[in-house]
Amino acid sequence: EAQVTQNPRYLITVTGKKLTVTCSQNMNHEYMSWYRQDPGLGLRQIYYSMNVEVTDKGDVPEGYKVSRKEKRNFPLILESPSPNQTSLYFCASSFGGEAVTQYFGPGTRLTVL
Amino acid sequence: QKEVEQNSGPLSVPEGAIASLNCTYSDRGSQSFFWYRQYSGKSPELIMSIYSNGDKEDGRFTAQLNKASQYVSLLIRDSQPSDSATYLCAVNEKTDSSYKLIFGSGTRLLVRP
Numbered sequence: 696e697a698q699v700t701q702n703p704r705y706l707i708t709v710t711g712k713k714l715t716v717t718c719s720q721n722m723n724h725e726y727m728s729w730y731r732q733d734p735g736l737g738l739r740q741i742y743y744s745m746n747v748e749v750t751d752k753g754d755v756p757e758g759y760k761v762s763r764k765e766k767r768n769f770p771l772i773l774e775s776p777s778p779n780q781t782s783l784y785f786c787a788s789s790f791g792g793e794a795v796t797q798y799f800g801p802g803t804r805l806t807v808l
Numbered sequence: 809q810k811e812v813e814q815n816s817g818p819l820s821v822p823e824g825a826i827a828s829l830n831c832t833y834s835d836r837g838s839q840s841f842f843w844y845r846q847y848s849g850k851s852p853e854l855i856m857s858i859y860s861n862g863d864k865e866d867g868r869f870t871a872q873l874n875k876a877s878q879y880v881s882l883l884i885r886d887s888q889p890s891d892s893a894t895y896l897c898a899v900n901e902k903t904d905s906s907y908k909l910i911f912g913s914g915t916r917l918l919v920r921p
Contacts, residue, residue: 730911791906797854
């Protein structure tokens with residue numbers, strides 16, 4: 696089954712404790728992206744990657760890191776989480792190009808205390 | 809930062825009625841437009857994509873695009889309670905090296921039985 700998976704689905708952590716949210720897709724997509732969703736603000740892009748070893752900042756990259764060592768995986772790293780990073784996070788993937796559909800993972804609800 | 813604007817709602821319609829959801833965008837260069845549906849706590853799923861001026865129909869859904877007015881809409885005919893969700897408008901924006909989706913904050917639709 697074609698899908699985007701994320702882990703963990705739910706995470707409660709404390710300020711400053713490094714964490715990684717994994718994202719994996721099995722559709723051989725070149726393009727992968729991370730979004731955060733907050734009430735009233737919609738989906739905002741954190742980072743995106745056009746292919747292996749190619750990443751770029753989205754609209755809200757501060758406090759986040761990413762890597763793309765393999766085509767299928769695109770982990771999101773919070774080196775020192777803060778309460779303002781409490782949010783719902785989505786990973787998405789697609790083939791490259793303009794007129795393409797992005798497929799979303801199930802989401803990770805993160806709470807930073 | 810290019811913008812995508814939607815009325816947050818809620819838009820309340822009776823079962824069987826036509827629901828009309830609207831979206832405006834600021835980037836005149838945008839060529840690809842998408843409507844996603846998102847149930848509470850779930851990930852966005854694509855309903856429609858549209859690239860040319862005019863109407864595009866798919867079952868009970870019709871997307872309408874007017875590039876001159878920078879306006880895209882989604883009509884849902886014979887609305888059902890199961891259509892109650894938040895509808896996200898997304899527009900593809902060209903970056904220096906790629907494209908990225910810009911999302912509106914969504915319109916919440918309530919279909920009353």
